[in-house]
Amino acid sequence: MRRAKMTRDSFHVFQANARNALKQSEQVPSVLICAGTGCIAGGALKIYDNIKAECEKRGLQVYVGLKHDTDEEKSLHVKMSGCHGFCEMGPLVHIEPMGIMYIHVKPEDCHEILEKTVLGGEIIDRLVYHLDGVAYPRQEDIPFYKKQHRVVLENCGTSDAEDIEEYIAKGGYSGFEKALFEMTDEEICKTIMDSGLRGRGGGGFPAGRKWDGARKQKSPKKYIVCNGDEGDPGAFMDRSIMEGNPHSVLEGMMIAGLAVGSDEGYIYVRAEYPLAVSRLKAAIAKAEEYGLLGDRIMGTDFSFRIHVNKGAGAFVCGEGSALTASIEGNRGMPRVKPPRTIEHGLWAEPTVLNNVETFANVPLIVRNGVDWYHSIGTRTSPGTKAFALTGNVVNTGLIEVPMGTSIREVVFDIGGGIRGGKKFKAVQIGGPSGGATTASQEHLDLPLDFDSLKSIGAMIGSGGLVVMDEDTCMVETARFFMEFTQKESCGKCVPCREGTKRMLEILDRIVANKGTLEDLDLLEELADTISSTALCGLGQSACKPVQSTLKYFRDEYLAHVVDHHCPICNREKPHPTIDAEACKGCGKCRKNCPMEAIEGSVKKPHTIDPEKCINCGACVSNCPFGAITAAKEG
Amino acid sequence: MVVPINKELTRANEIIENYGCDQSNLIAIMQEIQAEYKYLSEDTLTLIAEKLGVSTAKVYSVATFYENFSLEAKGKYIIKVCAGTACHVRKSGPIYDAIRDYLGLTGKKKTSADGLFTLETVACLGACGLAPVMTIDGEVHSKMTPEAALALLEDIRKKEDAAV
Numbered sequence: 193m194r195r196a197k198m199t200r201d202s203f204h205v206f207q208a209n210a211r212n213a214l215k216q217s218e219q220v221p222s223v224l225i226c227a228g229t230g231c232i233a234g235g236a237l238k239i240y241d242n243i244k245a246e247c248e249k250r251g252l253q254v255y256v257g258l259k260h261d262t263d264e265e266k267s268l269h270v271k272m273s274g275c276h277g278f279c280e281m282g283p284l285v286h287i288e289p290m291g292i293m294y295i296h297v298k299p300e301d302c303h304e305i306l307e308k309t310v311l312g313g314e315i316i317d318r319l320v321y322h323l324d325g326v327a328y329p330r331q332e333d334i335p336f337y338k339k340q341h342r343v344v345l346e347n348c349g350t351s352d353a354e355d356i357e358e359y360i361a362k363g364g365y366s367g368f369e370k371a372l373f374e375m376t377d378e379e380i381c382k383t384i385m386d387s388g389l390r391g392r393g394g395g396g397f398p399a400g401r402k403w404d405g406a407r408k409q410k411s412p413k414k415y416i417v418c419n420g421d422e423g424d425p426g427a428f429m430d431r432s433i434m435e436g437n438p439h440s441v442l443e444g445m446m447i448a449g450l451a452v453g454s455d456e457g458y459i460y461v462r463a464e465y466p467l468a469v470s471r472l473k474a475a476i477a478k479a480e481e482y483g484l485l486g487d488r489i490m491g492t493d494f495s496f497r498i499h500v501n502k503g504a505g506a507f508v509c510g511e512g513s514a515l516t517a518s519i520e521g522n523r524g525m526p527r528v529k530p531p532r533t534i535e536h537g538l539w540a541e542p543t544v545l546n547n548v549e550t551f552a553n554v555p556l557i558v559r560n561g562v563d564w565y566h567s568i569g570t571r572t573s574p575g576t577k578a579f580a581l582t583g584n585v586v587n588t589g590l591i592e593v594p595m596g597t598s599i600r601e602v603v604f605d606i607g608g609g610i611r612g613g614k615k616f617k618a619v620q621i622g623g624p625s626g627g628a629t630t631a632s633q634e635h636l637d638l639p640l641d642f643d644s645l646k647s648i649g650a651m652i653g654s655g656g657l658v659v660m661d662e663d664t665c666m667v668e669t670a671r672f673f674m675e676f677t678q679k680e681s682c683g684k685c686v687p688c689r690e691g692t693k694r695m696l697e698i699l700d701r702i703v704a705n706k707g708t709l710e711d712l713d714l715l716e717e718l719a720d721t722i723s724s725t726a727l728c729g730l731g732q733s734a735c736k737p738v739q740s741t742l743k744y745f746r747d748e749y750l751a752h753v754v755d756h757h758c759p760i761c762n763r764e765k766p767h768p769t770i771d772a773e774a775c776k777g778c779g780k781c782r783k784n785c786p787m788e789a790i791e792g793s794v795k796k797p798h799t800i801d802p803e804k805c806i807n808c809g810a811c812v813s814n815c816p817f818g819a820i821t822a823a824k825e826g
Numbered sequence: 827m828v829v830p831i832n833k834e835l836t837r838a839n840e841i842i843e844n845y846g847c848d849q850s851n852l853i854a855i856m857q858e859i860q861a862e863y864k865y866l867s868e869d870t871l872t873l874i875a876e877k878l879g880v881s882t883a884k885v886y887s888v889a890t891f892y893e894n895f896s897l898e899a900k901g902k903y904i905i906k907v908c909a910g911t912a913c914h915v916r917k918s919g920p921i922y923d924a925i926r927d928y929l930g931l932t933g934k935k936k937t938s939a940d941g942l943f944t945l946e947t948v949a950c951l952g953a954c955g956l957a958p959v960m961t962i963d964g965e966v967h968s969k970m971t972p973e974a975a976l977a978l979l980e981d982i983r984k985k986e987d988a989a990v
Contacts, residue, residue, distance in 0.1 A: 233966035279955025425910030505893030521852035582912035
């Protein structure tokens with residue numbers, strides 16, 4: 193169906209109608225099934241089908257979009273929403289208007305949910321989230337959600353991601369409309385500058401300054417590029433936004449287009465996010481159908497088109513100049529800067545490149561104003577930040593908190609502490625480009641914002657928070673990240689290509705308990721050299737995990753290089769065991785054990801104390817009876 | 827060298843033409859061809875270069891730069907074990923090792939001798955809340971253990987054996 197072109201007036205009419213429809217929809221019970229990647233993996237699509245089938249059986253009218261007439265008495269609103277963030281508990285099902293949230297829902301629960309809860313108003317205790325013996329049937333009461341402040345992700349869990357009408361009913365595209373008709377390019381840039389919005393992709397560069405720089409470029413062609421190449425392992429905020437609220441990303445890019453005078457945008461999405469690609473493409477098609485994207489939007493001179501490009505599996509493409517090279521169809525390798533991307537970006541034209549979450553913040557700032565934005569977060573880092581909370585924490589998932597929230601609040605209040613009652617050790621912030629914080633009081637109370645984290649050598653990065661417990665060896669963790677960056681190094685500059693390889697070799701050696709004290713100095717020297725000479729951000733920050741663990745967890749390095757025995761790594765490995773039947777009690781193993789870990793008296797079977805054993809294997813080779821079986825190397 | 831467009835290459839040819847033989851779509855073209863053929867053969871690479879009017883070296887350089895492109899034929903089922911941080915912390919390594927052992931893979935070999943499975947790692951699937959995860963032909967399996975992973979493969983193998 194070809195729609196009449198949207199004008200400003202018809203947009204207002206459409207908006208008013210959509211709002212009415214939303215209000216009416218809120219009168220009827222609705223079932224929201226989380227359709228993020230996590231819940232889909234858990235069977236959310238089957239649940240959606242089952243709920244619909246159950247309704248049909250009862251002759252209930254099912255609305256998929258917003259409800260427009262109130263004639264039907266028995267009706268139900270069934271929709272798939274974006275990610276709720278509590279992926280650990282998925283698949284999640286929400287029932288409105290009661291505000292009930294069910295966890296770990298199975299397709300066979302649908303009958304009961306419809307019968308008891310939707311129609312009967314009764315809560316099914318088995319599907320409710322429990323913590324410490326307390327049931328939390330309503331989402332807003334669950335501790336995981338209580339300390340969160342959802343702004344960018346607000347619509348993610350409550351709206352149908354593919355429904356443009358619902359987005360508009362909730363205020364969507366009104367920021368763009370305001371910018372289009374009521375603001376000059378300069379005013380838009382000033383608004384973003386005044387809001388203090390800083391790039392959510394890692395560095396925290398003020399977005400407004402970037403925009404204003406691109407605006408001042410005298411070029412007939414400019415580009416807006418959205419970086420959805422969320423490569424940091426352990427981060428999935430951008431994926432959730434693209435999947436759960438794709439229109440907010442488009443709207444942010446369109447406002448950027450107005451601000452700098454660009455008519456074309458690209459979204460570069462990781463190949464590993466197929467759902468995000470299809471949702472974005474569907475959203476673009478819808479916006480074009482409604483005349484919100486395309487030529488001469490709402491009858492003005494402004495035209496804007498958006499393309500979606502799929503990455504092909506290169507971490508380095510998250511770097512600006514590598515990303516634009518990849519869009520152009522080249523090897524995604526960074527180039528020397530300056531000239532900066534705002535001067536010489538995609539196809540050598542001035543380009544504004546921001547991250548997904550940054551663009552998603554823009555419509556909210558334009559719509560709600562600068563003062564509103566400054567009322568959230570800290571002075572130098574206003575607004576909220578989405579984090580992917582993962583690792584050895586009880587509640588993993590996607591969270592959004594005001595900037596400046598302490599690590600303690602995130603790990604213990606929202607995250608619910610450490611799994612299995614273990615001790616908290618560290619949080620790795622910012623993935624392979626970030627650093628670790630410790631369990632010290634000072635670090636736990638550290639506010640999560642751009643500047644505080646920088647002061648201790650970590651960075652927000654893309655926002656992955658990986659929590660580690662006492663069983664995690666930090667040297668092994670540093671080695672893991674180094675292996676990642678080494679593998680993903682594009683090979684263009686020598687410091688990164690050669691340096692990370694050598695650092696990985698040293699770390700391998702240390703983890704295998706074959707390192708020396710000198711190796712630690714060498715690591716530090718290499719890290720200094722690489723971070724000051726590598727070509728791009730990936731290389732410059734590649735050493736951060738090593739540098740910060742060397743600073744805060746030096747004793748663990750020392751355990752590896754001085755004692756040649758790391759109690760944490762060792763705990764994981766099985767130890768040699770003595771076969772009591774074959775052992776003659778000769779005592780040779782006891783005499784040869786460097787750790788005095790073997791006990792036993794003459795002519796009696798000996799035993800090995802696993803707490804003391806370092807798996808050196810001396811007992812195995814010294815046993816004349818073959819009674820000791822070696823541990824398999826882990 | 828001009829590649830004759832035989833039956834094998836007609837689909838690849840169509841894909842390239844759908845993109846208007848545009849050089850800037852090189853990556854998208856290779857992605858679509860790979861989705862069709864599961865890998866990029868020497869012939870397809872030459873064809874791409876020819877149709878886009880770029881050197882074969884350039885096409886090859888792009889194909890080898892990105893992890894997603896494969897120049898070798900892959901197995902019928904592609905298994906990807908996530909090696910992201912969250913999965914690593916929750917022990918995805920032993921899952922990978924168990925599958926490797928099960929498939930009898932050694933050295934640089936990634937595809938099982940019967941051509942049924944290819945084992946790969948993936949940097950992060952973004953499903954960290956469900957760690958550790960693996961995918962079989964794109965379908966995500968969450969909270970895996972080595973035993974559960976092998977059971978999945980065993981099922982596929984049985985299904986394949988029954989189909990023969």
